[in-house]
Amino acid sequence: MALFLKRFCSQFKNLQLNTSNTLLRNIQAISLIPSIQNYSNTPTPFEVVDTEEDNKAKNQILNKVNSLVADKTHGRLFAVVHVTGKQFKITDGDVIVIEGYWPPDVGDKITLDKVLMAGSADFTLIGRPIVEKGLVRVQATVIEKTLSHTKTHFRKKRRKQYMRINFYRVPQTYLRINEISFQDEINNPKEVRGLETAIFS
């Protein structure tokens, strides 16, 4: 729904540029035709953009989602988080294994902030690339830090008297996802709250 936010912001632009609600806009597609020699006979496509109608549809969806969030009737949430270069699709109670060096210690409670996607059975928020900061809270606990099983790195070249053997273990961190929850209202970020009435000079 960061998507919606952007959309919302872009509305302001439209309002500044056009006095009327209904405006004609050339679709970008036609200007991208590379060849000048091949003239097209098809008429230039125009679309009638009714911003009010769009806003109505958008707000309807947002209100529905916000009411679900407010009543906490959305059920179990899932999220896609980005941790140490990997993406995990997680839900409450999951355990994820993070491989490689990672500083958090056993018992640490952390929040995973890079939420690329969050949703429930009825709606999904898609981040570009992450959803609004502070909107979705993914809380996790480090439950175990250990090493993987011993992996054998064995190289051999036939008829060349070349043979090397090494052993290594990868550090692993087990992370329990305690809770995924909404902290705030959707499409109403704290940073811009109350700015509707503010006067900028």
Place this chain on the structure above:
Amino acid sequence: MVFTTVINFVRARGPDEIWRKRRIFKLAAHFIGRRRNCYSIAVRNVHRALVYATKGRKLKREDMANLWETRVRAGCEQHNISYESFREGLARCNILLNRRTLADLACWEPYSFKSLTDIAKRRTLDDGLAGINADKYLDRIITRGSLNTEK
């Protein structure tokens, strides 16, 4: 008996033969036939197996990436969009989900995946990329240029 030359010690290199061989036999325990019982055959096969195990770790990663791509391709086909336009559309919208996540979503979150394909379709259409036909269904998706990131 007194040995006056060192020649007899030359053969006694490394750990005792039994222990040296036992190490190999332990790794060959699950092999079948002479490959587990005859040392000279066992050692060849154990070496080969270890090389495979080493190379296999890298291959596994590649195979998984291929599998995810196949799954995402199948998901895209279901929604009439090619994999290439799908990924391009998402990348242009700054939606940076990887193959693994997309495959997971295609399997377990079909509605979310469908909306991702819708977004990608709309974006590819707005940008005039090849491979997507204007569909009346796509008019339902309101973007009004909001998919374009301003920088």
